[in-house]
Amino acid sequence: MKIFGLFILITSLIYFYDFFTEFTEIIIEKVTTITPPLYSSSNPKVCTVTDSSYTPSRPSKDESMPIPNSQFIYSPKPFEIDDTENLRTLGLSCIPDSFGYSIEQGQSVFPYHGYPKCSVLNNQNDTYLHIDRNKNILYMDCPNGNRGKVVTGPVDDRKLAKGAEVYDKWKVKKYDGEESAEGIEYGLATCEDDNEYMQASLVPIFNETAFNISKSKLNSKPRIIFFLTLDSMSRRHTFRKTPRIINFLNSLNANPSSNYSVFDFKLHNILGPDSISNQVPIFGGLDHFSPEFSGDQNIDRLGDAALWNILRNKGYITLLGLENCDNYFPGALGRKPQVDYSVNPFYCAVQKYTPTRFDKYYELQQRCLGGHQTHWYILNYTRTVAELNRGTNMFLYNHLNSAHESSGLHAETLNDDVTEFLDEFLESFGKDHEIFIYLNADHGMRYGNWYKDLDAYTEQKLPSLFVIADKKLLDQYPYSYYSLATNSQRLTSKLDLRETTLFLAGVIEKTPYSVNLLEELSPITRLCEHVGIKAWDCSCIKMSEILEPNKIVKGVVDILKDYAENLINSASYQHPFYPLGSVCKKVILENVTKIYHVNINNVNEYFKLEIESSARKGMKFQINYTLMSDNANKKRSSFQYRFENYAYNAPVRIKILSISRIDKFAGPCELIARNHGIKAEFCACVDA
Missing domain, CATH: 3.40.720.10 (Alkaline Phosphatase, subunit A)
Structure with a gap:
């Protein structure tokens, strides 16, 4: 009875705690509406962003209603790449400055490459490995009667897998003729005595x-x-x-x-x-x-x-x-x-x-x-x-x-x-x-x-x-x-x-x-905020390139650069599994070549920087940051990197959203880094 009573007490406490927490959140939300915090998008009198010219949008009311099929005939013109320009005449509150590369830019940046059909490239019309469900057999019909090797699956009951979880589960075997396909959904095979299993069947x-x-x-x-x-x-x-x-x-x-x-x-x-x-x-x-x-x-x-x-x-x-x-x-x-x-x-x-x-x-x-x-x-x-x-x-x-x-x-x-x-x-x-x-x-x-x-x-x-x-x-x-x-x-x-x-x-x-x-x-x-889209993911947010940064922006950019440099090196040069600098050299972020910026509101802004490093020839990063003085997005689960707290003109929390290499880095260094479990984009290899 004592155990049962203790169980009832604990359950009651949990219930009342959850109720109290939920009730408290409702109260805080109501109070915030009436008397917003000092640093808040609800308090436009305070502005903590580097560009203080932000003015909130004021969309008008939309009362349009759908028209029934009986009164509407759908007869569109052929779709074309630049049809999007017609949207500018519709009075949309959300309209991008750009819809992407122009036709001419796109042809220049993404020229026609010309990939041949695989049947031409590999000189075979289909595959030499087959799963026949009518006979429920697996067989190969390699040229010249060759017999190679085959691997089959599934290897367990997982519907999805991270590669490393299953890489050691497949068993390679010599192909000795047709076999039962009972329980086999896919296979890879080679007709030669090599390790490139370029024949496949998935049924x-x-x-x-x-x-x-x-x-x-x-x-x-x-x-x-x-x-x-x-x-x-x-x-x-x-x-x-x-x-x-x-x-x-x-x-x-x-x-x-x-x-x-x-x-x-x-x-x-x-x-x-x-x-x-x-x-x-x-x-x-x-x-x-x-x-x-x-x-x-x-x-x-x-x-x-x-x-x-x-x-x-x-x-x-x-x-x-x-x-x-x-x-x-x-x-x-x-x-x-x-x-x-x-x-x-x-x-x-x-x-x-x-x-x-x-x-x-x-x-x-x-x-x-x-x-x-x-x-x-x-x-x-x-x-x-x-x-x-x-x-x-x-x-x-x-x-x-x-x-x-x-x-x-x-x-x-x-x-x-x-x-x-x-x-x-x-x-x-x-x-x-x-x-x-x-x-x-x-x-x-x-x-x-x-x-x-x-x-x-x-x-x-x-x-x-x-x-x-x-x-x-x-x-x-x-x-x-x-x-x-x-x-x-x-x-x-x-x-x-x-x-x-x-x-x-x-x-x-x-x-x-x-x-x-x-x-x-x-x-x-x-607007994007009505759809659950964050400002940095919104096509309608007006981003501008800062060509001549003022003193405040320069100071912020220096902070952003140091933050990214520390983060990159903590995952490469200072990787906890290896002696300092044994795999990757220290990356020093030096020349900031481009600065893009957007005001999200009076207490949130977004920077995108392109930064070079001489740690490897041509090494260049693109780094996206969000800066905020309120608690917006504090619990955003998709953030990969930690917050950093600074105060350059107000209490500001900075978060790196993404770090990407924008130079070509595939090659020996990439393989060395991946083999060591190090993020290859961050590594300037010592030995490559």
């Missing part, structure tokens, strides 16, 4: 249980909701590097007999700087996003909030396909998101057993396996999953990494494959399903030698988003055409995609930051 294992459950819940024509995500593709880069895709989308709109309408979202703003900060909030909402978490990793981190779990309850087959082997998605989602099909460990095997890398600094390296690009395998897997589950509701997510490299040229390799895939997918499944496709990007590129001016900086914030929708599906929603057409010309974000996806599945989820793109209008007065 899903039918999930009959999920299929039967989905079929039992079907009560109308089945739907396919498909996110086809192209990593690092701004809207303008999509027009530049994949013109065949654009022509295909335009043909769907132009053909009177087409069953599909396409919408080009011209002001679709990022939610964060990288893939997970943009895409994971689509999966789980903004409140559930964290770049990493502690404790048991073999879980579905998003739980009941995950799109796949909500949609499974509505009878959807779910697929999560990632063409990468990074640490980010597994770190944010856990290793076991509860999807019916997944692709990720296969690409970890590719990264281990082939020369192919998905890292952004492997410039211009064409990613071939056998006769196909690496992205072909995930697309083929998805097509097969859809075929196996024909006649059911499906939620499909693909994340293709072909444009995830710093030259900006490899995106060309998506042009043919994605166009052909979309054409075949719509033709094959359109008769049996209502299809809604988000052909989207997570963000624009944010690395490489070219990323050095305001046009590039803005383009990174404006990823592509095209919606391809079955006309019969749209006809079921009375305001769909006008809503989609209007929203395609207004500020939208990733959270809008989540609300719309759930709505398509019959689930209503309203948040202060999102709109249902099929039924509501993104307001003309909508």
